[in-house]
Amino acid sequence: MxxxxxxxxxxxxxxxxxxxxxxxxxxxxxxxxxxxxxxxxxVQRPKDLYAAVRRAFPGARAARRANFQALPAVLLADGTTALDPATRVLRWAEYFGEQEAGEAIELADYPQHFSSAQPDPSLGGPHFEIAALPTLQSVEQQILALPARKAVGPDGIAAELLHVSVVHSAAALYPVYLKTALGLREPAAWRGGNLICLAKRASSLMSCSAFRSILLESVPGKLWHRILRSQLTASFAGVCLDLQAGQLPGIGTDSVALAVRSYQQLTKRRGRRCGLVFYDVRAAFYMLLRQTLVPTTEQDATLLGLLDRLAPSAHTTALISDLLRGTWFRMDGAAALILTHRGGRPGDPLADILFAFSFSAYLRAAEQALASKGLSPPVPCARDTPFWQEWEPPQHIQFGAWADDFVNLRDALTGPGLCADIQASTGLITAHASAVGMTLTFAVDKTAALISSDCGRGADLGLRSDDTGQLGLDIHDPVMQAWHFLPVVDSYKHLGGIVTANGTAGTDLSFRFSKAQGALRPLYRRLFSAPDIPQKVRKLLLQALVISRFVFTAASQIFGAEIYKRQWCRMYVVLWRGLLRWSSAEATPHSYEVLRFAAATNPLLALAHMRAVFLRRLTRHGPATLIHLLKAHWAVDPVRSWLGHLHDDLRAVAVYVAPVQALLSAPCPVAAILESVVTDEHWWPRQIKLASSRFADRLEVWAGQRGRTMPSGIAPAPEPTEEDRPFACQWCTARFRLRKHLAAHAAKSHGILCPARHFTPTSTCQACLRMYHSVERACYHTKRSRECLLRLAHLMPPMTLAQIRLADAEEVQRRKKLKKGQWQAFEATTPAQPTFGPRRPTRAEMLLGLDEEDVTLDLLARTFRPKPSVLAWLNEYFDEASREGPRTSTAGYWLQPPSGAPSVSVSIVVSPFCE
Ligand SMILES: [Zn+2]
Ligand SMILES: [Zn+2]
CATH class of the missing domain: 1.20.5 (Single alpha-helices involved in coiled-coils or other helix-helix interfaces)
Known part of the structure; x- marks a missing residue:
């Protein structure tokens, strides 16, 4: 056995x-x-190529499109496996039916159920409005807009069939639509469809909760709903929240993400503490209460206010009422019919907008409740600016929402105040959600709070740890009489980007870069760098698959510090380098060479172009809250805010375009750009394009000169004189321009580290007893404090290299993870904390005031005396400390046009593709 x-x-x-x-x-x-x-x-058919490449590389598919095939098995409610297909289908029907408040009925009973179904479209009737009727033209338009290659409904009519002759299809379908609109009753076949299960992720098998469902409806039915949707869009603009993205054109997830980042950095600059609470609603689309959308006989008076605004006319409202009653679904291949009573029917063209209506009503109600309790986040004031005058500042900062995710922006003067504020506001929002039948899921990647790192994580905040050691706050839901645990996290994935507690861009950049590289690497050898494929094709594919997304997301990025912008520029070049091959690390192609080969523009101009596109959208569509936040941030931080980045763009373009140079000397160059967007929205993109083409010309000149001076290989930099490099290595003949270059060389080539690292075994400075939360930060402190470092030298012998490596191991590991894009490893750098306890005495302190007979051999053995050479080494280290000031040479690498003399290469020596 x-x-x-x-x-x-x-x-x-x-x-x-x-x-x-x-x-x-x-x-x-x-x-x-x-x-x-x-x-x-x-090359003329890039779309086909793109599709083919995507098929070859499933990882490059959009995250939402899963091609995972589950085993045909499922766990029953009691945890046992379903034994036969009939039980399995029953279980699925039961699970999804429960979500949408469904009941299983016989097909023959459907008419009887339908006649008593709510909501009643004739309520308040009769209804007739000429604008609510479909026109032949609108039917034709919708047929043309139908996406091809989509699954068909139970009737088997595909979009391709209707496309064969749009005129004939429209003429055939029009009478049905007209009858539906006049009679306020659509065919029963359009009210439902087959339900298909989709796995959310491949890891958890067989449990129903790991799946979501999608409805496959009749295509002519969908077409009718699309016509209705176009009628609703206009009225949605009236009720939609300012920062609610997804349904209306012009406001995308990047707008919401930028608003969140702007708010975070603005609050930090104003010296206040920032808290972001992210919310996740469980199965939101399925649990939508239809009573909140259309009038019913058992009408609640509080809902009526919302209903008036749903549709442009009572007739359209009645049509919506009609399509919400008698809805049904059938599991694919099963006989039983499930009649559903709630939910927006995901899969239907109307689902998202109906949900958005109901969701914006919920958010509005929650905001009113917050305001009545005095918990509305205050609107930061912005200096009066000469641009964007037509956008009124918002009354209060609203929720930022996309689909069923929303975020609440909070700020307070102190950390404890912020936590109390988050606790109160989240409690209120949770109660409101429960009251309208929604459930929030509390988990680190669902509903969680991100508290800025300057609050610390001390006991005064009132945080509690749960069984797994996760910090968080207890939230009370008075409606359900339940307690929830709201995790407090250091990093959160919000709308595809990473928001961190310290508000810097580094983690987000690494994450996006690693994703881009993940798309590039598998096809690097075979496709992108393969010399036998035309360069044009490769460039096209690389741009479509990798670069475009990377550059697009940078437009809504606030870099904060110059180092992150440099990092981004380097990443951009590294990604373009995917078109080239080289034999060794020394032969890594020069960045100019890379861009010349790829016929790509320089990173700053690419960034400027993307920002210009975003700016145009912003000026045209808003949202007002984002515009106000950008202005307010710019007022307190003119250099490092998003609007400040426009100034950087101007400088990058001015290098190549003379008229833009004149703009730079204007009293407010940012205002000049924004004015130009209003007067001629193509002017600024045109200047960027011009700059790009001039950059390309300069690259050719650069390449020509290089070819003349150096026929092969990379041109060596002119030999600098000794005065240029005053810092000489004492172990070899190397000389350096800056002291830190020498230190880096000594560490790399000779294993000689900075003295501070030899005396920092833990994250607490043993001399001043301050806790820095990480060895790296403690080291940074001892490096700069002569007093602490000298005292440490009197307490312990310098650590060996092996010991230092041991002390650093954990952080090195974490840095590696972050670099690979594993943002969950991020830890907030909270302020240094004093620790308690007596300081360890030095030898002098131990022997102080003792008589000679008290000093025993035993006592002497316990004292430590440093070697004079160690003390001399430390003193020399501090005496030679230089003050270099800010770097001016490298910050503007891309701000100098390529010149004949080869400049310092920014390329990274270690490439992931070197073999
Ligand atoms: Zn050396
Ligand atoms: Zn210290």
Whole structure:
């Protein structure tokens, strides 16, 4: 028996590994086939190419499109596995039916159920409004707009069929739509469809909660709902929150993300503490209460205010009422019909906008409740600016929302005040959610609070740790009489980007870069750098798959410090370098060479271009809150705010375009740009384009000169004189321009580290007893404090290299993770804290005031005396400390046009692709 189990296990392991290797082989074969086809393919059809590449690389697919195929098994409610297909289908129907308050009925009973179903469209009727009727033209337009290659509903009519002859299809369908609109009753077949289960993620199998459902509806039915949707969009603009993105054109997730970042940095600059509370609603689309949208016979008076604004006319409202009654679904392949009573029917073209109506009503109600309790976040004041005058400052800072995710921006003067504020406001919001039948899920990646790092994480904040050691706040929900644990996190993934407690851009940049590299690396050898594929094709694919997203997301980034912008520029060049191959680290192509080969513009101009596009959208569509936040941030921090970045863009363009140079000397160059967007919105993008083409010309000149001076390889930099490099290494002949370059060389080549690192074993400075939360920060402190470092030298011998490595191990690990894009590893750098306890005495202190007979050999053995050479080393270190001031040479690397003389290369020596 045991032997057979062992054999079975062995076979299983063998099967797993062989299936995996076969999958790998298959993929390699496909990619090679693809590469050979790309060679012949026409560049004119980039869409087909793009689709083919995506098929080859499933990881590059959008996160929401899962191609995971679950096993046909499911766990029942009691935890056992369903034994036959009938039980399985029943379980699915039960689970999804419960979400939408469904009841299983017989097909024959449907008419009877329908006649008593709510809401009643004839309520308040009769209804007739000419604008609510569809026109033949609108039907034709909607047919043309139907996306192809989508699954069909139970009637089997596909979009492709209607596309064959749009005129005939529209003429055939129009009578049905007209009858539906006049009779306030759509065909029963349009009221439902087949339900398909989609796995949310491949890791958790067989449990119903790991799946969500999508409704496959009749295409003509969808078409009708699309016509209704276009009628609703206009009235949604009236009720939509200022920072609610997703339904209206012009306001995307990047607007909301930028508002959050701006608010965070603005609050920090104003010396206040910032808290961001992110909310996640469980199965929000499925649990939508239809009574909140359309009038019903058992009408609640408080809901009426909302209803008036849903649709432009009572007739349209009645049409919406009609499509919300008698809705049904059927599990794919099952006979039983489930009649549903709530939910916006995800999969339907109307689902998102109906949900957005209801959701904005909820958010408004919650905001009013916050305001009545005095918990509305105050609007930061902004200096009067000469631009964007037409945008009124908002009454209060509203929620930022996208689909069913929303964020509440909070600030307070002190950390404890902030936590109390978050506790009170979240309690209120949770209660409101419960009251309208929504459930918030509390978890580190769902509903969680991000508290700025300057609050610290001390006991005064009133935070509690749960069983897993996660810090958080207890939230009381008075409606459900329940307590929830709101986790307090250091980093959060919000709308595709990473927000961190210290509000810097580094973690987000690493995350986005690692994602871009993840798309680049698997195809690097085979496709992007393959010399036998035309350069144009490769560039096109690289741009489409990798670069465009990376650059696009940077437009809504606030870099904060110059170092992050430099980091971004470096990443940009590294990504373009994916088109090239090189043999060794020394032969890494020069950044100019990379951009010249790729025919790409320089990173600052690419950034300026993306920001110009964003700016145009902002000026046209708002939102007003974001505009106000940007202005307010700019007022307190003219250099490092988003509007301040426009000034940087001006400088980058002015290098190549003379008229822009004149703009730079204007009293307020940022205002000049914004004015230009209003008067001629194409002027600024045109200047950037001009600058890009001049940059390309300069690159050619640079390449020509380089070719003349150096026929092969990389041109060596002119030999600097000794005065240029005053810092000489005492162990070899190397000389350096700056002291820190010498220190870096000594550490790398000779293993000689900065003295402070030899005396910092933990995150607490043993001399002044301050806790810095990380060895690196403690080291930074001792490096700059002569007093502390000398005292430490009197307490302990310098640590060996192995000991230093041990002390640093944890942080080195974390830095590596962050660099790889694992943002969860981020830890907030909270302010240094004093620790308690007596300081360790030095030898002099121990012997102070003792008579000679009191000084025993035992006591002497316990004291420590540093070697004179160590003290001399430390004193020399501090005496030679230089003050270098801010860097001026490298900050403007991309602000200098490429010149004939080869400048210092910014390329990173270590490339992930070097073999
Ligand atoms: Zn040396
Ligand atoms: Zn100290």
């Amino acid at each position: 045991d032997a057979s189990i062992a054999r079975a296990l062995d076979c299983f392991t063998w099967l797993t590994s062989s299936v995996r290797s076969l999958v790998k082989q298959d993929r390699v074969a496909y990619l090679q086939g693809l590469a050979s086809r790309v060679t012949l393919a026409d």
